[in-house]
Amino acid sequence: MHAREEIRFVLNETDVAAGELRATDTLLDFLRLRRGLTGTKEGCAEGDCGACTVLVGELRDGSLRYAPVTACIRLLASLDGCHVVTVEHLSAPDGPLHPVQQAMVDHHGSQCGFCTPGIVMALAALWMETPAPTDRQVETALQGNLCRCTGYAPILRAARAAGDHGTPQDDPLVRGRAAMATRLAALRDGARVTAGPPEAPAIVPADADDLARVLEDHPRATLVAGGTDVGLWVTKELREIAPAVFVGGLDDLRRIETDADGITLGAGVSYADALGPLAGVFPHLDAYLHRIGGAQIRAMGTVGGNIANGSPIGDMPPALIALGATLTLRQGDSRRTMPLESFFIDYGTQDRRPGEFVEAIHVPCPAPAQRDAACKISKRRDEDISALAAGISVTMGGDDMIGAARLAFGGMAATPRRAPRAEAALTGRPLTPATAHAAAAALAGDFAPITDWRATAHYRMRAAQNLLHRFVLEQNGETARLAHA
């Protein structure tokens, strides 16, 4: 096993080897304070406004893929082997503007200009893969970018027009992709990296087996996958996280296997990578997954991390619990598998032992008569934290009665939880408004939600009950939700 003491990546055109770092160092501070690259802005330092969006290129299965990333919560140690592209690198100082930049100028897409570098980078990421996007694709690409001035209309006009100013093949980044892939491949030496002060190290294991060994030495280490939650512990709560183990780049935790049994997601699979395969089997998850974070958060955040953090308002658990997902945890070489709902013990407490890590999530294939829905309610449709989230799955029996029901809710209790009373009220009954009514009434016995800034207890309960009505209406062919809800 190789070992290294420096995180290595390419910043624009420059090789970076960072040994003197702390686990809590963010990419944004590195860019602005240590490299003077002030084009990348800090708007919120919590991954919500997108002003700090940069591109991070990574080798995946031999090819180089770029994704938009919020530099404010992207920890420096997670960048080993990556190519970081900032707005300064998008066009040469004396060359023509990047087509997205030119379109933004021509269509008056900037006013105060502070969100603009982030928006340009988010659109550049879209444009590299989708040079002629639909409006829906543009909006989706901008779910993680706030603009307070323009009302977005001119930005959308610019995004539509970027193709008029060049093709991706004219983009130096696209043209240089093969050469950069070679350069990055040379950085991937299969080494474990241990950087920073010995008493507070940032560790990047070589692979999942190595991770198991690292955790035996550091059983209480902070595991950082996408960092979309841990990043906030750092930037908002000023928490120390070392020793920290960075697992987001481990390919063997990013495998997705689909077979007759179902889908198995490695714990490090990002929302963005999970989206296609999951929605392929469960079409109802397409819109649902598109309401998790923005493009940046979906590119960084992982399904496994969303579960392992045990948040009462994580979006994945309700949807996956309803589908009967199981969780596999690993410690050393031993593994155990449990129903996903069993993992959540209480607020802030999960069934994960010191030295153990979430390895995979398995979602069984749906039964032929299984009917599923997933719903999220929030103040703002996109890039908002759930007031409540619901996963609903019923399997019809041969007699046109509900044979089995699985309901799971987030935001209704201290953990994501099933609703046994409401499930019982559904089981053995026909899929009718009266049944929904009975289940809704029973739901009041399943949960006693709280009031906070996202919603009152009353609203949470009433909306959760109404989602059962929505489910039945939709199963009976009625329109009962807004488009893309």
Added chain:
Amino acid sequence: MPEGKPEYRAGRVADDAAHGPLAHDSAAKHVTGRARYTDDVALPEGTLHAYLGTAEVARGRIRAMDLSAVRAAPGVVGVLTAADIPGRNDISPTGRGDDPVFPEAEVEYHGQPVFAVVAATRDAARRAAGLARIDHEVLPHACDVDAARRAGYPLVTEPLTLARGDAAAALAQAPHRIAGRMTIGGQDHMYLEGQVAVALPGEDGDMFVHSSTQHPSEVQHMVAGVLGLPASAVTVQVRRMGGGFGGKETQMTLFCAVAALAARRWGRPVKIRPDRDQDMIATGKRHDFVADYDVGFDDDGRITGVDGTFAARCGFSADLSGPVTDRALFHADNAYFYPAVRLESRPQKTNTVSNTAFRGFGGPQGLVVAERMIEEIAYVLGRDPLDVRKANYYGDADDGRDVTPYHQTVEDNILPRLTEELERGAGYGARRKAILDHNARGGVIRRGIALTPVKFGISFTATWYNQAGALVHVYSDGSIQLNHGGTEMGQGLHVKVAQVVADAFGVGIARVKITATATDKVPNTSATAASSGSDLNGMAALDAAEQIKTRLRAFAAETWQVAPEDVRFTRAGVAVGDRIVEFDTLVRRAYKARVHLSAAGFYKTPEIHWDRASGKGRPFYYFAYGVACSEVEVDTLTGEYRVARADILHDAGRSLNPAVDRGQVEGGFVQGMGWLTSEELWWDDEGRLRTHAPSTYKIPLASDMPREFNVTLADWSENREPTIRRSKAVGEPPFMLAVSVLEAISMAVASVADYSECPRLDVPATPERVLMAVERMQRRKEAPA
């Protein structure tokens, strides 16, 4: 989202002349990351960083502050408290002495800064700030207007009453009468660039401050005040802000004062930048209001009398609450004639952060109540609210329905024409009928449509603020440098003023160098606020340019022996009689002939006057108008909604830059939508603001935009007053066009009870509030008649 119609006539003017749709002067810098903001200023070696330590109680007497752990923290140089202020410990913009940098005895809101820590790095200062131990005697607090009133809290400033006619008698005699209450939420500015300042100490105790501010002169005076210096010792500069919206009209002074105090104390440059949470907790917001209204009307829906009380949550100090609540009253009529009226403001003190300016400056909160009253009337009479609106529009001298509650005559009303054009262009009638049919079929998804007007008064109501200065230099090579008192926060002010100057000299815009706003170039400036930026500074810059032109004209006339009036500055060069002289050539010769090529320009708005004591005058030079028609879909199971379409026809007079103005309309509308829908400020029982970052405070995203969004400027409109090139101010008025969205949601909700009652949807109409209103309507429908 189909493309909106092109809103300016292509080819009408040269691209870079006044009235041309030029790009923002910094557009290329914005998109490449090369535009420098205050946070990007390169810091001198040895710069220190300050961070604020805040109170953890909503109200309490400070018994002791133990800052020893703060001082001992790694990297810390020292701390600053109220005791370390050599000058005046007050940054009240109205000089009331109620707004300390740091409180000396009593904390008045949760999160109030009570000290600053200064350290070698921002990270060190930020970590150290959390180590303070402050011992408070906790006092009872009151965070909202009702609680504060019950607790006997005072008003933060003198209230205003506007009255005309006998409102009580009119109400008593009205054929119909409805009284109600509307709660209207506040709004955080959520400028993408937060507060930030860098103070650089100079010789003689002088101080230079880089600040993200809409009001450099205010910073100058406040910094001078806390340091105990004359204003002449302080220079403040801002090249651009990453958004302001009113949040940097007074709220930056705290940060500038702390940076300057620390810079003075340690003799080193000091930078301060709060994190987003502290920025949102410790700076003021749009005032939330509770409005009680009582409206009388006849069978035709014509208003006969109005009585309204507007209580505002002002926070612990006055800040700008006086003029903000005044402006709420000035717009409580919106576009409607009230034959008899009495309006009263209650600027209520509360234990919350001191609320401040925000785009519209109280106007939106007044206006939305006028629209609620229209809605109430429409539901009582079973009429289309648009008919009620039209029936109440201001009239003219002939019908005598042209006087506002503040006794100013409305002389420039173009709303009937705007309304008629938009009603036709947006197909309002047919769409409303289709929506009524859709809703009549029942179902979960209900739809609504509303067409609402805006009339907005232009001028600072503090009359002396309506002045501006500019400085124009023509260098001997023919290049031009432009400076004026206005600040650039994204609204395109600099490019508009540069267009005016380029056009005056007949030169291309590229020749005009735009420079940072600085108090040592143009003194005694007003805030860039009240939509006044281009009205005031455009005229001042034009005055400066005309002074130089007069000298050049005299020189050319003498040189080439023509009459001065035969010297004209044209796009082809300077026409001197029959000959064309290159501008550069003329300037070079003029310089050698010792012609003065620099001028300070000045402007003050004519005609306006205001007597607050009597509530009478002409506070506004003119009005800007607009109309919007919005259509929504509402999910009656969850209260979620989306805006299907919005059509806007807005009056920017003869627009100085239609591309920039269109941007103000689109952006203002969406920001207004945010205020009315998803942006909710939420305090807990301890008085803590719990929505203090974009993770918890939700401004609109791209996907919240209307699915179809058509924005048109009324290209036939010209300001009847001689403003800069007959344009109209455009910064604030479009914000209130978003009221059409609120009213459309309200209609969809009302459909649940067959429009038998006004849903009284309060602001912000979050999905939760919408669902609660749906449930009220359902209960009404189910209740036995």
